[in-house]
Amino acid sequence: MRERIAADLARARERSRLLTDAVDDHDLVRQHSKLMSPLVWDLAHVGNQEELWLVRDVGGREPVRADIDELYDAFKHARADRPQLPLLGPAEARRYVGEVRTKVLDVLDRVPLEGRRLVENGFAFGMVVQHEQQHDETMLATHQLRVGAPVLDAPPPPPGGPVGPDEVLVPGGPFTMGTSTEAWALDNERPAHQAVTDPFFIDTTPVTNGAYLEFVADGGYDDPRWWSEAGWAHVRKAGLVAPRFWERQGDRWYRTAFGVTAPLDPRQPVVHVCFHEAAAYAKWAGKRLPTEVEWEKAARFDPATGRSRRYPWGDEEPTERHANLGQRHLSPAPVGAYPAGASPLGVHQLIGDVWEWTSSDFHGYTGFEVFPYAEYSQVFFGPEYKVLRGGSFGSDQAAVRATFRNWDYPIRRQIFAGFRCARDAKREELT
Numbered sequence: 001m002r003e004r005i006a007a008d009l010a011r012a013r014e015r016s017r018l019l020t021d022a023v024d025d026h027d028l029v030r031q032h033s034k035l036m037s038p039l040v041w042d043l044a045h046v047g048n049q050e051e052l053w054l055v056r057d058v059g060g061r062e063p064v065r066a067d068i069d070e071l072y073d074a075f076k077h078a079r080a081d082r083p084q085l086p087l088l089g090p091a092e093a094r095r096y097v098g099e100v101r102t103k104v105l106d107v108l109d110r111v112p113l114e115g116r117r118l119v120e121n122g123f124a125f126g127m128v129v130q131h132e133q134q135h136d137e138t139m140l141a142t143h144q145l146r147v148g149a150p151v152l153d154a155p156p157p158p159p160g161g162p163v164g165p166d167e168v169l170v171p172g173g174p175f176t177m178g179t180s181t182e183a184w185a186l187d188n189e190r191p192a193h194q195a196v197t198d199p200f201f202i203d204t205t206p207v208t209n210g211a212y213l214e215f216v217a218d219g220g221y222d223d224p225r226w227w228s229e230a231g232w233a234h235v236r237k238a239g240l241v242a243p244r245f246w247e248r249q250g251d252r253w254y255r256t257a258f259g260v261t262a263p264l265d266p267r268q269p270v271v272h273v274c275f276h277e278a279a280a281y282a283k284w285a286g287k288r289l290p291t292e293v294e295w296e297k298a299a300r301f302d303p304a305t306g307r308s309r310r311y312p313w314g315d316e317e318p319t320e321r322h323a324n325l326g327q328r329h330l331s332p333a334p335v336g337a338y339p340a341g342a343s344p345l346g347v348h349q350l351i352g353d354v355w356e357w358t359s360s361d362f363h364g365y366t367g368f369e370v371f372p373y374a375e376y377s378q379v380f381f382g383p384e385y386k387v388l389r390g391g392s393f394g395s396d397q398a399a400v401r402a403t404f405r406n407w408d409y410p411i412r413r414q415i416f417a418g419f420r421c422a423r424d425a426k427r428e429e430l431t
Helices: 002-021 025-029 039-058 079-084 090-110 120-145 209-217 229-238 275-284 292-300
Strands: 167-170 173-177 193-197 200-203 246-249 252-257 260-263 355-362 382-389 406-408 422-424
Touching: 002 039, 002 090, 002 120, 025 039, 025 090, 039 090, 039 120, 167 292, 173 292, 193 292, 200 292, 209 275, 229 275, 275 355, 292 355, 292 382
Parallel strands: none
Antiparallel strands: 167 200, 173 193, 200 422, 246 252, 252 260, 355 382, 382 406
């Protein structure tokens, strides 16, 4: 377990280093969008959280930099205000996170991984790994918003392939949702409980650029029939005409990703759409967004055994065969690129590629218990946030599983979010 934790900590830090070393100090300290922090804030913040939980709490050591705690408390300062704070400069931030990591590895060598819930099965270390990887994905989103010459590079994703029918039937009935056994699962994934669905159909793949382009071409952004009241108001106010980072040049559409503009790939999942856009497309297509319960059932339920899997393909950890994760590529993969990652029902790319909007508000499950702090999940419960599932190409395997829950405001488009559609099953389709 200690070896796994050390490897996960190292992988997260290598990614943080890549994302911050890719740009000069000027880019590190500037704010590329009011929605995002300066990259140097994220870097020092992950170090500060690591210090708070692993050096001070788990290790019982003296603080490294108690004087900066308030600067890097995400609830004390809005993102838009962080550039005006007396933040650690790039060199100082790098020294700080390096010093913290040295102490953390010493704690890891010495502390018993039992006897206290926070350290049982290495939970606190796993929480810190996931936290850094989540901020790495946030920093990747900041890179997408950055203006300038490309600084990130990665090989293209594998080609797509056949995926079978457009949609599959998910049987009605109960299944086990959530988890009480996943060692590093966060509080909002717990506890395991029985959930019940009616039979429903769900799309075999996420909605692609090509399919979404049909909605755009049909005047979807100009027709209030497809939008909720809140969605239509947002479209008008924000002047939305297409997914973010799309641009029309003549009769062709292009998408800009990390500073590179290229023709739209019609087989890649659409990305950088908000909840309102996803819901409008679904209505236009004669469908709807899946609920969070439906999404998890499609991702985990094995009708042959009646049990819920850790991942759509089974219980083993993700590999490059299963899913597009970990920033190995800088875009979603074309549909059908990961046949080994399909669910027993034949649903593809539920993990990785794009976060998928659901129709559900973010709430705790019955029996929810705050652990280890309310600011991770509980303070966000309510109708203001919509749940996203599945992870993106920018999510790491340590921070994604079929029970993992993400959430955001329904107007957000800077995140790597797409969607797939669902619909109710008609009686005649069940005979």
